[in-house]
Amino acid sequence: MSHPIDKRGFKDSAYGQLARIGKALSSPKRLELLDLLCQTDRTVEILARETEMSLANTSQHLQVLEAARLVQAKKQGRFVVYSLADALVGDFFRAFRVLAEDRLAEIEQLRRRFLEAGADLDPVDAEVLIDRVQKGEVVAIDVRPIEEYKTAHIPGALALPLQELKRRLSELPRNKEIVAYCRGPYCVLAIDAVRLLRARGLRAHRLEASVQDWRARGLPLATGLEQGSIRILQRSAR
Amino acid sequence: MSHPIDKRGFKDSAYGQLARIGKALSSPKRLELLDLLCQTDRTVEILARETEMSLANTSQHLQVLEAARLVQAKKQGRFVVYSLADALVGDFFRAFRVLAEDRLAEIEQLRRRFLEAGADLDPVDAEVLIDRVQKGEVVAIDVRPIEEYKTAHIPGALALPLQELKRRLSELPRNKEIVAYCRGPYCVLAIDAVRLLRARGLRAHRLEASVQDWRARGLPLATGLEQGSIRILQRSAR
DNA sequence: GACATATTCAATCATTCGCTTGATTATTTG
DNA sequence: CAAATAATCAAGCGAATGATTGAATATGTC
Secondary structure, three states, rough: OOOOOHHHHHHHHHHHHHHHHHHHOOOOHHHHHHHHHHHOOOHHHHHHHOOOOOOOHHHHOOOOOOOOHOOEEEEEEOOOEEEEOOOOOOOHHHHHHHHHHOOOHHHHHHHHHHHHHHHHHHOHHHHHHHHHHHHOOOEEEEEHHHHHHHHOOOOOOOEEEHHHHHHHHHHOOOOEEEEEEOOOOOOOHHHHHHHHHHHHHEEEEEEOOOHHHHHHHHOOEEEEOOOHHHHHHHHHEE | OOOOHHHHHHHHHHHHHHHHHHHHHHOOHHHHHHHHHHHHHHHHHHHHHHHHHOOOHHHHHHHHHHHHHOOOEEEEEOOEEEEEOOHHHHHHHHHHHHHHHOOOOHHHHHHHHHHHHHHHHHOOOOOHHHHHHOOEEEEEOOOOOOOHHHOOEEOOOOOOHHHHHHEEEEEEOOEEOOOOOOOOOOOOOHHHHHHHHHHOOOOEEEEEOOOOHHHHOOOEEEEOOOOHHHHHHHHOOO
């Protein structure tokens, strides 16, 4: 095991190591787990619920990701919290997704077929959005679970998870444009939100970009709870 | 097949598509093929020889890569020439390799174990190298097959494939430093070249960076045959 | 048109993978 | 210390994968 190796052995071992990463990325469920972990840390139980897998199966997949050093586990009390092993992994996952979308036309077809209405694409250019949010022309809402919002969100966006949104529909301004966003292209939270809002007669659009896309473009992000995000909401709802 | 899909179905399909790329990257042999194709286009036969696989096996792996749209096949006469489907794939492969090297310490260990002599690391900073080559202080040699040199090489580097190098050892300058490079970290051509040169008492070093790394850093590259690269060689050898 | 060459196809087999089920190991709570 | 909770382990099963072998299909050459 610790003796010099021949050329073929070296190549096989080297590419074999690379393949460890590839193998980790070769299962749809593992990719879904990784995508979720790009948003924020989570326990096995929550990941299992989000991906609609059994606990044992989720645990196994997470161990495969851990063996490839893409994620890491940390015991907190009686929970095991999984997180990305490094911020680089998040950047890489995005590059991976972008490559796949570039190469595989099927992904765009899938998206179209699922949406079945072309109206909820990117409403505006990303740079313009921040500006319009600051001017108060647009209300941006982050419909992901609150934990993900805390980890990182678009500056000025309100934390309004889907469940919360349902209860507070009446507080949203009828005279302003609303832009909802969530985890990214394969997350359906923002789609649901837009449908809900439009059903109530509000002018709602979906921002396809995720927080990760936002970061990749070098745009600023905010963490924690926006100071008085609830008050801002109420003010703009008046 | 063309009816609306539920949320779970959508996610499964979307991540399933991503996994197509992951699966393509999950085999050591496929990664080796991809790495070779990052250098230049090649026929199935040559790829089989380089990777030391049977023809049928090579063909099958190439078809997997093609199904994932990472490479494309083009029939030329009675040969089938495979090439990267897009330049993006090359950039991505490099990102993949860099991530793997960052995450998996085993790769660095492997490299050390294979080299077993610490002396042939990056001799100089990349930017400095071009400058020193231009000033004539250093002779850079590209020891890859000539076809790869033609596709792209470091400006000023001489095309001197390993076989050629052996025959023309005496033509190399004894008073200058020689820097050899090849395909990248898992390619052994430059290592062989450096051993060969040192055995003859020449001052030789290995540049670990590949043409792809060079490109990724935004440094200039040259294509085709360097005008009179042989004469330059002879002049500097005088 | 027969032949050689380059590649793919088809069948086969051992291995690995993904998932399920049920038992087991930690950790907190009563 | 027993009960409850969170996660992992272990065994088992059908499906998919990687490689081999030999036949089949193009394409170019004599």
